[in-house]
Amino acid sequence: MSKEIPKDWLPAAHSWGQYFYKQQLKFIISEVWQRWFIAANGTGKTLLFYWNIVNYLLGTHPKQFATPPLTARILVPSFENVRYVALAKLQQSQKVVHHGETIEELGPLLPQSIIKKEFSKEHPGIDLKNGSKIHWVTEPQQWDKMRGTEHDILGMDEESGFRVWDENVRGLRNAKNDGKILGVLTPPYAEGKGPTWTKEQVVEASLENPNIQVFNACMMDNPANSEFFIKEFKRGKTPEQIACQIYGTYPSYGRIIHYPWQDRYWDPEKIDGHIIPMDTRIPDYWEVDWVMAFDWHPSKPCAAVWGWIDSDGDITIYDELDPAIAENKVIPELAEMFFQIEGWPHMKRKFRRWQDPSAKNKNKGIDKGFNAWDEFRKNGIITTEGKNRDPNVGIEIVNDYLKGNCKNHPRLFVRENCKHLRHAMGSHYWKRSENKNLATPDTKWSDLPICVRYFVQETGAKYRDKDKMKKWPLQSFKPTGPKRPTIDLGRRV
DSSP, rough: TTTTOOOOGGGHHGGGGOOHHHHHHHHHOOSSSSSEEOOOOOOHHHHHHHHHHHHHHHTTTTTTTSSSSOOOEEESSSHHHHHHIIIIHHOEEEEEETTTTOHHHHHHHHOOOEEOEEEEEEEEEEETTTEEEEEEEEEEGGGGGGGOOSSEEEEESSSSOOHHHHHHHHGGOOOOOGGGEEEEEEOOOOOTTOOOIIIIIIGGGGGGGGEEEEEOOOGGSSSTTTHHHHHHHHOOOOOOHHHTTOOOOOOSSBBBBTTTOSSSBBBBTBBBEEEOOOOSSOOOTTTTTEEEEEEETTTTEEEEEEEETTTOOOOOEEEEOOHHTTTOHHHHHHHHHHHHHTTTTOOOOOOEEEGGGGGGGGGGGGTTTTOOOHHHTTOOOOOOOOOOSSSHHHHHHHHHHHTSSSSSSSSSSETTTTTTHHHHHHHHHHEEOSSOOOOOSSSSSSSSHHHHHHHHHHHHTTTOOSSSSOSSSSSOOOOOOOOOOOOOOSOOO
């Protein structure tokens, strides 16, 4: 490639590609219509963003969607952001830094030889000699002044107002090959306020819309950040600030119920994270206890999760029922789906099952005398009542497992393919009642966490210290009796 293009194109078209880390590379090669890099501070969002923009405009992107000339419209907080951030990335030499040490110094992202017209107050953009253009807009310009604009690429560097964003999305109506949308941002946080429009319109929408893809990264993912810097940067910050600025996760509308939840890969040395990769070995049917729980409602898709409990008490949730697939399914269809997910008839896994005891209520059915509990049993799904009388007990036991260190207390793990459960665990929050001294779990993201609660609570009760007369343990788990051989899944140091 270096022999085919001008020398000052190398930083954008070739050199930087070898230094991007895993999450950045996934963002680059994705070909979905709308993709977002929502990450913590110091994760290289802006550099990644403009690297993609420049390569699209030059025609050198590894996933080039259309032939230049192309027009890119970029939403930024202010024109000061363009002068001191965007232009610095585009027109100044950039350094490759690993753990505080400079590895290499590269030239500007945007080749000087192809610039036809520079950015100025009168001309808030850059025109290139190949006909491509970058045009920056800000929210103070107001959405009504952006009507009728057309472009091939829409970008957003940090969050703008939704009305401005929506108006500019319309500008893609005549884009080449449907255009592209790129967005990078740190989850916005304001004390006492919940998340903004990007949580619902982007993060939650990506769970159901295949044309939207979200990539996440925390400060530790970027090799440019040293452990010392991250440690000092965290000092004095609230848990909400740490979640947004260090780990790149959104604040909730209230206090998170499962606050110890860490939606990142498990690190056994640091005892950090709850996500295990897809290539984790699934145990044989005889090596672990298999568990499953579901929550059926007549008015919304059934929620279900599947997992196993190993001889150390660690719980791994390895699959879930996709709400889109469960939509409008009747109980015989759901039962058939349960069996298929469990591998029947090819697997001999014997699952212990739990469901909401309210399924026995005959008043919930449309037909008189119908109850879901009996209907599931008729279709081969035999269950135990989930303990749901006092949700606070189950919540605390789940949180105990989330804080487990795999040594004197087991831990809860979730396989990375369970995207709906992962989102729900980080979005399920306490909702304030009219009496401000009380709070109840919000129902929006409650279904999957409740399923987890059913069998985790049962496990905590099973292993509590039976020699002491107390209804619930201060610690949810204590090892008892002989154990089967431990399966080494690489979770311990």
